[in-house]
Amino acid sequence: MAGMTFDHGSSTSASDNKAFKAQLNKVYGWYTGGFIAFVIVLAVLEQMGLPRNWIGFTFLLATVLLYAGIGVMSRTSDASEYYVAGRRVPALYNGMATGADWMSAASFIGMAGTLYLSGFGGLAFIMGWTGGYCLVALFLAPYLRKFGQFTIPDFLGARYEGNLPRLIGILAAILCSFTYVVAQIYGVGIITTRLSGLAFEIGIFVGLGGILVCSFLGGMRAVTWTQVAQYIILIIAYMIPLVWLSVKQTSVPIPQAVYGYQLQKVTAAENKLKSDPKELEVIGIFKARAAEFDAKLKDIPAAMAADKAAAEKKLADLKAANGSAADIQAAEKALASQPADVAAAKKAWTAAKAANEARAKPLAGMPPHAAQFAGDPNGDEKARAAFDTSRRNFLALIFCLMVGTAALPHILMRYYTTPSVKEARESVAWSLFFIFLLYFSAPALAVLVKYEIFSVLVGTPFDKLPGWIANWTRVDPGLLSVVDINKDGIFQLGEMKIGGDIIVLATPEIGGLPYVVSGMVAAGGLAAALSTADGLLLTIANALSHDLYYKMIDPNAPTSRRVAISKALLLVVALLAASVAAQKPADILFLVSAAFSFAAAAFFPALVCGIFWKRANKWGASLGMMAGLGTTFYYMATTQAWLRGIFGVTSPVELWWGIQPISAGLFGVPVGFAVIIIVSLLTGEPKKETQELVEHVRYPNLKGAKA
Secondary structure (H helix, E strand, O other), X not given: OOOOOOOOOOOOOHHHXXXXXXXXXXXXXXXXXXXXXXXXXXXXXXXXXXXXXXXXXXXXXXXXXXXXXXXXXXXXXXXXXXXXXXXXXXHHHHHHHHHHHHOOHHHHHHHHHHHHHHHHHHHHHHHHHHHHHHHHHHHHHHHHHXXXXXXXXXXXXXXXXXXXXXXXXXXXXXXXXXXXXXXXXXXXXXXXXXXXXXXXXXXXXXXXXXXXXXXXXXXXXXXXXXXXXXXXXXXXXXXXXXXXXXXXXXOOOOHHHHHHHHHHHHHHHHHHHHOOHHHHHHHXXXXXXXXXXXXXXXXXXXXXXXXXXXHHHHHHXXXXXXXXXXXXXXXXXXXXXXXOOHHHHXXXXXXXXXXXXXXXXXXXXXXXXXXXXXXXXOOOHHHHHHHHHHHHXXXXXXXXXXXXXXXXXXXXXXXXXXXXXXXXXXXXXXXXHHHHHHHOOHHHHHHHHHHHHHHHHOOOEHHHOXXXXXXXXXXXXXXXXXXXXXXXXXXXXXXXXXXXXXXXXXXXXXXOOOHHHXXXXXXXXXXXXXXXXHHHHHHHHHHHHHHHHHXXXXXXXXXXXXXXXXXXXXXXXXXXXXXXHOOOOOOHHHHHHHXXXXXXHHHHHHHHHHHHOOOOOHHHHHHHHHHHHHHHXXXXXXXXXXXXXXHOOOOOOOOHHHOOHHHXXXXXXXXXXXXXXXXHHHOOOOOHHHHHXXXXXXXXXXXXXXX
């Protein structure tokens, strides 16, 4: 049948595969030993007086050059090598590459930070993402490998017999992958800035060079072998500071087994902090500030006039009293920063009121770490409603992340690279193992860091705070800021505003480790962000060059032209994503989660129906993908603050059943399934050959089924 191929297995012999695996084992064994030796040498040099910025630059330069070297050695213009790495990646290494592809900036940087800030609620990410791989193993990866296409839009076009499903698949793949890659490049900017001291915007484009040199030159082949190298770095970088903290706090080097004991201590510290007079004093100050802004918002013109008059009087008094130049300059700056008009004042004061209200809560606004959900199932009506809504959102997020994981194009593409269907199944198992190593560790890291901050940092005089606080404040005050709110000279928890995106990166410094470990962790975070960005950019470029150009515009295009176009598009998309990331559009975790909801709604119903229901047809799949994605996008655009601002939505936010926009896919997925089923039943059946092929892929031993 035109466009569809059935892949019985690899064309390479068993002896060739065995020799190839042996060579890989040797290469990556030496590589792992070399990386450990490199870290030890830098640690020795640090003790001998090597400056910190040199260590940071060395890690940045060495890792980016390493990935670039792999990219150069793996360069290719062969279509099979460029798109699916020649379909000869062994299951173990494909699992490792998938783990790196999966371990994005959100997993490496954001996961433990989310658990730190939200406690039990953050487990939704671990349960959803891990559960998603079970769906991949059971429902998708082996069957997609049997169909033998290069990309997900390629499968949609072949299975659903036309370019319309393919085109919708291309657009959806670009939307999901672009949203996701912006988050990765944002993470690259944070890490590069921390390592090099460069401005955030410049750091983004420096890191981008490392991304491009791999995927640009060698496509999937270069990306695969780079991702294996990146996984080795990121897992070592994640585990060393975690084990160190565990030994420091408990004398046990297995943090996953003992962090429950530390969680008990954290809970006890939380109860103490809730009633601490100094913490309550800080909360009272934030409440008073929120009340001030609330009063201003009730009569904005009068408040503007009063503020301006007060600022002018203060400046005049300072000048009259011959105040210091610094005080006069500060007063001039305060006067110049007064809101220009009523609209600007309303916007600024509303934001300030919300910010102060958020911090006018116990534990710096964080929920108790071990509390399952907000509210109380046995409390009053309001508490019961809060509990139900919180639980509903927890389950909705798990659902979206599971289904989104099972439908992300850049992950599913990885299973096209194995030599056989059997190895595709094994590869999923290895992927789960390598991902489990990090996900099983993230909750422990969050608890150990929280214990360190609660027991060591709280109560420390401001002039004796550790250096990492000042270092990270310089990187980005939005990620970390510490101000003596009640002017007592002692650090209280409520006086620190910390972003989840720096918890992992700051862990070595929080634990008192040498700076070389901080550099290694940053290199691990860089590896995580770069590996995922490579896969995502390749997905976008391949969707445009292979699925749009080759399959729809010029089927006679030679291989060299297709690969050249893919490389050119890769460069354009990368620069566009970097320019968006430089605007700091939203936090990493929201951007990533939005990509999951988009993927879930756009692809999961069409993929599952395409594999398991031979009656699903072109019109059902096309309309189902559009309806599912449209529903999800509409809900996000009308309920998420950043998107509302972009699209100019001014109507009041109306949540459906209290579901947060991060879980918008909850509505898109059932809509997609319903539309596919209804439209397919109301329109004509697919061709007989297509239906027979679907049966054969699912039941290869079924008599009468044709390959």
